[in-house]
Amino acid sequence: MHLAVYLPLLFPVLAALAAGPLSRRLEPRLATWLMTIAALVLATSSTLVLGLLALSGLVRIPLVAALKDYSPDVIAREDPAAWPAALAGAILLTLAAIATVRLTTRRTGALWSAALEAACLPGPDPVVVTDDDSADAYTMPGLPGRIVISHGMLDALDPAGQQILLAHEHAHLDHHHYAFISLSQLAAAANPLLRPLAGAVAYTVERWADEHAAQHTGNRRAVAETVAKAAVATKRTRARRRIPPAALGILGRPATPGPVPRRVAALLSPPPHSPPVLLLAASMLLAASGLCALEAVHDLHQFLELAHAH
Template identity: 75%
Template sequence: MHLAVYLPLLFPALAGLGADPLARRLEPRLATWLLTAAGLLLAASSTLVLGLLALAGLVRIPLVDALKGYAPAVVARQDPAAWPAALAGAVLLTFAVLAAVRLAARRAGALWSAALEAACLPGSGPVVVTDGPGAEAYTVPGLPGRIVVTHGMLDALDPAGHEILLSHERAHLRHHHYAFVSLTQLAAAANPLLRPLASAVGYTVERWADEHAARHTGDRRAVAETVARAAVAAKHSRSPRRLPGAALGILGRRPRPGLVPRRVAALLAPPPRNRPLLLAAAAALLAATSLCALEAAYDLHRFLELAHAR
């Protein structure tokens, strides 16, 4: 258990380093699914081993030994984790659980608010055009979700751009991109080392929607030009960019410097292809994480059985 219990705490750092190459080089739909699944698995594994460390320290408390019938001599001799590691595991586990619960509550509230907002928007169609002075377009998830576009954004684009814009936003709704973003944010709350992975998913869902619009229109260059024009229009907008909770816009939830140029460059390049070596490396990392977490849990189980039998 000594080695296996610590490796899942280090693997998220490797995943954070590899998140951006995966996001850039894999097909966006596959990259989104892979990064989301990886984030959840890595967060669950790291949280599990923190719990194992905390439990390993807990069984060394004399009162617990007496209540559970553990043999103190066996516990001392078969020490599965040093006191500092066990204490650190307990502290980190507490922070991870509190952060994850807090983020989950916030995201649930944001999704509920978004559903109410979508239901209260005027009209009955899926697209709502507002009179706001700013240039903005975003998707509000709900039952059903709605697409909100301002007159400022429509004025900045030509009719072909309008169709590309709506195709992009429909992809966000149809494929539930807000769920991928929420799940990776939850994983990053439980393990801050996974924040680069959550940021990468924020990029891949936009690339997924870009590629959807490119397939729908059959013109990758036109989609690239529309994304660029939308970014310029939003930059010169008179209103500050503040999307409702859980909404996704054509420029992303929180655009980072260089994000739009990366999307434009990807659209001007040939369609992305899957990379077997990257997929194999990601699969190996996730398999190693799972095996180490399971081995650590099994070792601790065997230790507790041995301590109780003696």
């Protein structure tokens, strides 16, 4: 194979380095869509190249070559990938497949459990207020999805803060933010180099909801104060938090409180704008990854046709 066809295995490194700047400088809705699509494209391209490497090694096995009527001499002379590369591709492809199946199973189970739990919540209203004294608020996907808010969280906020909280959670619910997180995590399971991209998506969906609340209320500072108040109130009752794995809340994932100060700082700054240079660079990276993967397919097809013709 040409050197260029190996580039899809390296492009995820560039994407991981770009995840931080993209999440900070792009408008959150655009950043979420772009990075989710990028994660899927890069994971698909790298997995395809690994599959082609594994296949190029598989046809070197005499029994396989005999079954497909391939010429051993042509395979030995024209093989597009050396044995070490083919073996490494096969091992990495196997590990990627196992990790993807495991995550898909876990994530599907979490979403199904969340949907069942949401359906069992009392009342037809999408907003459910619990008697829990601990401060908590999150959105559960389902048909329909539900917004769960504790009395403790309502007591920690004034009426304006409560409206901001509802606007934030409605953004999670209406825009299906759990789907973006699930897809980016699936891509990261297939290619661990994409984990920073998946983490950035988890951050930008929160920023998306923050900006939605800011537009809804017209007061960015008030939204920043509400996020900070919710973080302080939740920290006091952290030990009793019971958020379902598929839920999304105003504080994001309970195990990662670090992005909260970044979100507050972003809300205290002017609304973000999307630099065209970043968008162009990201688009070129995705296009290059796709073209290199197609080139790998073309090279392997020519190799197999040549081996079969002889």
